[in-house]
Amino acid sequence: MEKKWALILGASSGFGGAAAAELAKAGYSIFGIHLDRQITMPAVHQVIKKIEKTGQQAVFFNINAADPIKRVDVLDEIKERFAGKEHPLVHVLVHSLAFGALKPYIAKNPNDCISQSQMAMTVDVMAHSLVYWTQGLIQHDLFAKNGRIFALTSAGSHTVIPNYGAVSAAKAALEAHIRQLSVELGAMGITCNSIMAGVTDTPAVRKIPNNDKMLESARMKNPTGRLTTPEDVGKAIALLCHENANWISGSVIGVDGGEYSVNYIGDKTSQSIK
Numbered sequence: 001m002e003k004k005w006a007l008i009l010g011a012s013s014g015f016g017g018a019a020a021a022e023l024a025k026a027g028y029s030i031f032g033i034h035l036d037r038q039i040t041m042p043a044v045h046q047v048i049k050k051i052e053k054t055g056q057q058a059v060f061f062n063i064n065a066a067d068p069i070k071r072v073d074v075l076d077e078i079k080e081r082f083a084g085k086e087h088p089l090v091h092v093l094v095h096s097l098a099f100g101a102l103k104p105y106i107a108k109n110p111n112d113c114i115s116q117s118q119m120a121m122t123v124d125v126m127a128h129s130l131v132y133w134t135q136g137l138i139q140h141d142l143f144a145k146n147g148r149i150f151a152l153t154s155a156g157s158h159t160v161i162p163n164y165g166a167v168s169a170a171k172a173a174l175e176a177h178i179r180q181l182s183v184e185l186g187a188m189g190i191t192c193n194s195i196m197a198g199v200t201d202t203p204a205v206r207k208i209p210n211n212d213k214m215l216e217s218a219r220m221k222n223p224t225g226r227l228t229t230p231e232d233v234g235k236a237i238a239l240l241c242h243e244n245a246n247w248i249s250g251s252v253i254g255v256d257g258g259e260y261s262v263n264y265i266g267d268k269t270s271q272s273i274k
Contacts, residue, residue, distance in 0.1 A: 003088035004144075007031045007078075009065050009095045009133060012044040014202035015152050015195075016096035018234030020058075021050040023092060026238045029057035031078060031090070033065045035099070065097055066125045068132065075136045082142070089144035090137055092241055095130040095151040095174070098204035100167045119166050126170035130177050134185075146189035148241050151178050152233070153194040153252060155260060163209055175252055182250035191249035195237065198228030198256025222259040232257070 006023045010016035011032030020030045030051050036044055044060065051058040059081070063070040082088055100122035107113035130151055137143040156164050157171035175194045182192035199218030205211050219227050236255040240248065254260055 003085075004028045004091045005031060005088055006092035006094065007033070007090050007133070007137070009033045009093075009129065010097045010152075011060065012036050012040070012047060014096065014098065014204060015197060015200070015230050015233045016094060017043070017047045018230035019094045019096065019150075019237045020047055020234075022231070022234035022238040023094075023241070024051040024054040024056040024058075026241065027056070028092060028241075030059070031074075032058065032060040033074065034060060034062060035064050036062055065133070066121075066129045071132060071136055075140045075142065078142060079140050090142050090147070091144045092148045092237075093134065093137065093143070093150070094237065095133070095149075097125055097129060098152075098202075099125050100170060102163045102167065102208060104163055105165050114166055119169075122166040123170045123173055126167060127173035127177060130174060131181070134181060138185075143188070143190065146243075146246060147191075149178070149181060149185070149190060149192040150237050150240070151175075151192075151194050153196050155196065155199075157196075157252075161208070161214075178252075179250050186249065189246065191240075191246060193240065193249060194252040195233060196252050196254050196256070196260070197233045198222065198254075198259040200228045200230060200233070202230060218259055221262040222257050223262065224257045226257075228256050228259065 004027060006028040008016045008020045008030060011020045011030065012034035020032055024030055032047070034044060048058040048060060061074050063074065065071070101114055101118035103114040103118065105114055134149065151174050153171045153175050156168040157175055161168065178192045178194045185192060199205065199214055201215055208214065215227060219225070233255050
């Protein structure tokens with residue numbers, strides 16, 4: 001039986017960690033890319049433990065995913081691990097990198113607004129890195145035909161959130177990259193989709209100013225009366241890896257319990273039917 005692997009960018013927490021756990025349940029071993037200091041390593045070990053509990057392998061690399069030299073080193077190591085074996089391949093690539101500058105565009109004091117280097121870093125990490133990792137997998141002959149690519153986007157790709165401008169630009173670029181990749185990789189049967197999760201209480205969201213108000217607003221809007229969880233998103237990604245989902249590509253897929261369709265927030269937004 002062919003051994004399947006998933007490569008998760010941003011695998012140590014949030015959507016990436018949940019996707020790793022759910023894909024392991026679905027029979028995928030996991031290559032995890034993450035950037036963590038000693039203080040957050042316990043969370044990484046928890047994700048690895050969840051993967052190994054399913055009987056699958058977990059191989060994690062603590063590197064900057066946007067570093068081109070580190071990227072090639074990891075791909076070379078993966079290629080070497082596969083050498084001489086029954087040619088297992090990477091069947092799933094998940095891009096869930098959340099590292100960007102949260103600053104306004106305009107301020108009188110240059111130190112109070114986003115700089116050119118911060119803008120470039122944000123878009124490079126949160127969008128362009130998807131293209132470079134995909135190129136690397138293809139050029140190393142590591143990506144399986146009929147594979148899957150998922151990129152985690154957000155409503156910020158087309159709406160305004162205070163101090164979120166650079167990340168919004170990155171999410172819009174990420175969705176554009178997914179559309180382009182879906183066309184260029186279509187002949188290989190590789191599907192590419194953006195996953196737009198509902199507002200979720202993750203480490204990345206907690207960095208956004210006034211995130212408590214954002215979380216409460218999302219909870220009130222959601223017809224279910226609760227927030228989206230990383231596990232909701234991980235399950236959706238695992239579902240879309242099924243062979244019957246091979247005709248879904250180039251899309252932005254909402255995983256939010258209906259949250260984004262609700263504009264009105266009031267007493268009657270979410271109530272049980274009596």
